[in-house]
Amino acid sequence: MFFQFEEFNFSFESLRIWAEKDPGNWNLLIGIGFGLLIVGVILLLRYLFKMGKKDERTVAIDLQSAYIMLIIIILCDIIFPKEYMWQIFFLYKYGLAFVVAGIYLWIRYRKDFHS
Numbered sequence: 001m002f003f004q005f006e007e008f009n010f011s012f013e014s015l016r017i018w019a020e021k022d023p024g025n026w027n028l029l030i031g032i033g034f035g036l037l038i039v040g041v042i043l044l045l046r047y048l049f050k051m052g053k054k055d056e057r058t059v060a061i062d063l064q065s066a067y068i069m070l071i072i073i074i075l076c077d078i079i080f081p082k083e084y085m086w087q088i089f090f091l092y093k094y095g096l097a098f099v100v101a102g103i104y105l106w107i108r109y110r111k112d113f114h115s
Helices: 006-021 023-050 056-079 086-113
Strands: none
Touching: 006 023, 023 086, 056 086
């Protein structure tokens, strides 16, 4: 099992208490996570398709974005707690990974094609 930081668990405990206080809070937490996931997928797919046909340069960029996604997923596995609300943290983990990889692709696209 991954190493868990106790100070992170304390901050997520207050999030759990807030989310369980009202169903609206729970729905807000899920809605924000789902929105983050949708924005990340759209951003990632848009710039993957915008870069065009696969060649040596674009394959290296795609692999680098996949590597960044892996790093974000591993960091979120270390930080997020596994005892409670793991489904919501699973949603946020992949939402953050897709958004960060999409931002990386956007930066590379701007640097390579608009310079």
